[in-house]
Amino acid sequence: MTRGVVLFAHNNEQIDYVAQACFLAKRIKHFMDLPTTIVTDDKQRVLKYYNGANVFDNIIVSNPNIKNKKTYNDGSLSKKVLDFKNYNRSDVYDITPYDETLVMDTDYIISNNLLANCNHDLMLYKNSLDVSGWRDDSEFRLISETSIDFYWATVIFFRKTKENKMFFDLVKHIKENYAHYRLLYQITSTVFRNDYAFSIAAAIMKNVVDLPGKMVYTTARDILHKVADDELTMLVEKQDRVGEYTLLKSKGTNLHVMNKFSLNRMIQG
Amino acid sequence: MDERLSKALEFGNYSTTLENQKRMLHEKFITDTLYFFNGGQFSITKELINYVFVLQSTGQDTTVIVDDNNIPIQIENVEQFYSNIADKFFTATNEYHIQYEKLQSARSVDGLVK
Numbered sequence: 001m002t003r004g005v006v007l008f009a010h011n012n013e014q015i016d017y018v019a020q021a022c023f024l025a026k027r028i029k030h031f032m033d034l035p036t037t038i039v040t041d042d043k044q045r046v047l048k049y050y051n052g053a054n055v056f057d058n059i060i061v062s063n064p065n066i067k068n069k070k071t072y073n074d075g076s077l078s079k080k081v082l083d084f085k086n087y088n089r090s091d092v093y094d095i096t097p098y099d100e101t102l103v104m105d106t107d108y109i110i111s112n113n114l115l116a117n118c119n120h121d122l123m124l125y126k127n128s129l130d131v132s133g134w135r136d137d138s139e140f141r142l143i144s145e146t147s148i149d150f151y152w153a154t155v156i157f158f159r160k161t162k163e164n165k166m167f168f169d170l171v172k173h174i175k176e177n178y179a180h181y182r183l184l185y186q187i188t189s190t191v192f193r194n195d196y197a198f199s200i201a202a203a204i205m206k207n208v209v210d211l212p213g214k215m216v217y218t219t220a221r222d223i224l225h226k227v228a229d230d231e232l233t234m235l236v237e238k239q240d241r242v243g244e245y246t247l248l249k250s251k252g253t254n255l256h257v258m259n260k261f262s263l264n265r266m267i268q269g
Numbered sequence: 270m271d272e273r274l275s276k277a278l279e280f281g282n283y284s285t286t287l288e289n290q291k292r293m294l295h296e297k298f299i300t301d302t303l304y305f306f307n308g309g310q311f312s313i314t315k316e317l318i319n320y321v322f323v324l325q326s327t328g329q330d331t332t333v334i335v336d337d338n339n340i341p342i343q344i345e346n347v348e349q350f351y352s353n354i355a356d357k358f359f360t361a362t363n364e365y366h367i368q369y370e371k372l373q374s375a376r377s378v379d380g381l382v383k
Binding site: 112114117119120129131132133209210212213214216233236238246247248249250251252253 | 282285286288289290292293296297299300301303305308310337338378381382
């Protein structure tokens with residue numbers, strides 16, 4: 001029985017997802033001792049600029065073709081609208097080389113081995129914690145005010161089973177018919193989000209078990225400042241004070257860093 | 270800026286940071302008290318420790334305990350299970366206490382995140 005991690009990394013005009021994937025793969029090896037496979041649309045770049053052959057167990061080429069547009073914040077005062085290539089996440093069931101797969105966003109920083117304890121066929125995070133302690137997190141509890149539970153597609157654990165094949169096929173179907181499902185589940189945003197597609201599939205199939213712990217996250221309005229082994233230092237947006245931040249340090253906690261600019265700055269030193 | 274206002278703002282910063290650090294510390298404590306056994310996930314609580322202790326004290330060698338995901342898990346060796354959860358809980362609690370005391374004794378924002 002093989003177990004490993006799959007990371008999707010498709011660079012856009014300004015965000016270097018491949019650099020994030022390299023950074024994360026090294027931490028996965030260090031904290032969880034698991035191999036990592038990267039799924040990217042630019043294999044040559046991974047090999048040439050990132051020493052990819054030494055970092056990744058496998059390099060799989062996949063082009064998501066369709067691009068979304070998404071607003072990327074960099075702290076509370078700066079934002080940009082950039083391409084976001086997130087359409088091939090649901091292909092992971094077919095392309096993973098492992099019997100047991102953890103899929104992670106490249107902006108998820110591993111600092112412990114908690115996820116090594118996954119032991120159900122399909123697991124996602126439902127419970128989450130915003131490090132600020134004051135922001136409204138209702139958008140991460142239900143996919144809309146009158147709808148179903150929100151599940152994060154940031155981290156997924158699955159085994160190759162007949163039921164999970166059905167689950168990922170269903171996610172593809174939801175993606176292809178997103179305009180319909182968006183209205184059915186009262187989702188206000190027109191932009192396709194994997195979180196929504198996986199949440200809808202989870203609500204239909206009812207076969208998802210919670211991943212251990214919580215999805216701890218900083219939003220794109222916060223700034224990652226420093227990573228030293230399992231200690232992360234960040235600047236967290238202050239309540240009612242736009243552009244002002246509070247220092248926060250975490251130790252031994254996995255963290256979803258939504259400010260991709262600050263993550264890239266930290267990686268590049 | 271008036272010195273009184275400046276000091277009050279500085280203290281406000283300190284208080285916010287202290288509360289945030291306490292929350293992160295508590296979250297870590299919760300994670301540190303998760304115990305994985307025989308395919309099950311158990312949040313170690315004082316209640317669980319007490320329950321398993323009673324089972325052990327009344328001579329039960331094996332039992333079934335419902336885990337965090339409402340799945341019944343067979344425990345073949347209650348004594349070993351008790352020893353493991355008690356050890357993990359005491360380690361996590363001690364670490365929580367040490368880190369909490371460090372926070373309490375820090376008197377500046379810098380000190381809190383050092």
